[in-house]
Amino acid sequence: MLLLFHSERMPVAKVPQVAGGQGDGGDGEEAEPEGMFEACEDSKRKAQGYLRLAPLWLTLVVLTSVGVLLWYFLGYKAEVTVSQVYSGSLRVLNRHFSQDLTRRESSAFRSETAKAQKMLKELIASTRLGTYYNSSSVYSFGEGPLTCFFWFILQIPEHRRLMLSPEVVQALLVEELLSTVNSSAAVPYRAEYEVDPEGLVILEASVKDIAALNSTLGCYRYSYVGQGQVLRLKGPDHLASSCLWHLQGPEDLMLKLRLEWTLAECRDRLAMYDVAGPLEKRLITSVYGCSRQEPVVEVLASGAIMAVVWKKGLHSYYDPFMLSVQSVVFQACEVNLTLDDRLDSQGVLSTPYFPSYYSPRTHCSWHLTVPSLDYGLALWFDAYALRRQKYDLPCTQGQWTIQNRRYYFLSSLQLPFLPPPPSPPSPTVTPSLEAQVPSLRGTAGRASRGWGWCWAC
Secondary structure, three states: OHHHHHHHHHHHHHHHHHHOOOOHHHHHHHHHHHHHHHHHHHHHHHHHHHHHHHHHHHHHHHHHHHHHHHHHHHHOOOOOEEEEEEEEEEEEEEEEOOHHHHOOOOHHHHHHHHHHHHHHHHHHHOOHHHHHEEEEEEEEEEOOEEEEEEEEEEEEEHHHOOOOOHHHHHHHHHHHHHHOOOOOOOOHHHOOOOEEEEEEEEEEEOHHHHHHHHHHHHHEEEEEOOEOOEEEOOOOOOOOOEEEEEEEOOOOOEEEEEEEEOOOOOOOEEEEEOOOOOOHHHEEEEEEOOOOOOOEEEEEOOOOEEEEEEEOOOOOOOOOEEEEEEEEOOOOOEEEEEOOOOOOEEEEEEOOOOOOEOOOOOEEEEEEEOOOOOOOOEEEEOOOOEEEOOOOOOOOOOEEEEOOEEEEEOOOOOOEEOOOOOOOOOOEEOEEEEOOOOOOOOOOOEOOOOOEEEEEO
16 A cells, blocks of 8 residues: 555656646746755845956955045145244343343243243234244243243244245234233233233344254354443354354344454354344355455344354364454445536445445435436446346346446456446436345355445536
8 A cells, every 4th residue: 555655646746847837736836945055046146246356346445445545645635834933032121131141051041031032932822823823932031121032933824935024024013912911911921021012123043043053052152232331252162063143232223243363264154133142144244265265254244143153174272363242333325316417536435334245134325416417427346347237137136226237247357447428318316226135145245345445527
């Protein structure tokens, strides 16, 4: 029975498989595993498709990441900033200068420097410049109501660089000081110092200027020159490679420095500046190497402050130069003169304290009038020759404007100079001079040497 039953069941089970199904029950039972097989095949095919696309997706992800990084580092401008350096000074009305403040190693100097630097930082932070503040330093003090000499750096957006000129920065700080003069509110920077708004000076500087200043602070010397006093300055420290003399005189006078070389040959360099520190844009002149052509040099500042920087050349146990300084009165550098009705030399004119070197801000003007249009004018310059200024060449030795034409220094020749006739004709000839800042060179690199000249009709 079992064998018969088994033999009878086998065909029944196989018939729908061969014939394609003859009943509802048998067809449903056998379709289920077939669907499962098809689903598995579809899953495998999809998985294989994903695997085939994986390198493409990976490549897209890598390219996208690289693109984002390139955009961030190259294309994305996250507000580029630049370092803007300023140098200046301010007066403190409730403090007075003492000799202890001339010695940088003294405790008085360190204490006062810390207080003044804190005050300067708080003053800047009280204005809209505070968001750009980077660093600052108070490096020296001066006579009278305590004068603090400092520099500071602002990290400003590049597009605002021209908008924050020294004049604008000074105006912002002065405005802040004036706003608190009559105020009873507590202001951090006025906790210990009463700053004079009229005594604040801000000048343009550079990172190079600050580096030059810092290199001299190991041999830093401050001297005050009283009226009528001729002060002999102490020589440089031969163990140092660089020294700075910070010179100051009465506010209503100007300083004149005298340099005298004492050796026949040396390689030392001296640079004179029209401010308290070595600001390249305020260079008066520089001399080098015990000049035989000029054994004595006189340099005139535009005001009561001057800085002298020495760079050592060859080592020597003897001072290669002597320095002395005095305060002198201001002299007018503008003349109105009418010439006589005669054909000969009629006199000599010169810049004040000729033949001194002059500051970059020197401006002189002479107005000369001949008797009539029948006369011309000839000028002789002492060790000075003029040529027409070319627009593609800088004028670094002093610029002249005569009859609205520009001329520049050419050589140390004594040749007559004939000004062009005025157009329209006029009996007045107006030579005027405006000095420009030179580059740092040797004795030939003069800012504004001083001019002596005579005229004849």
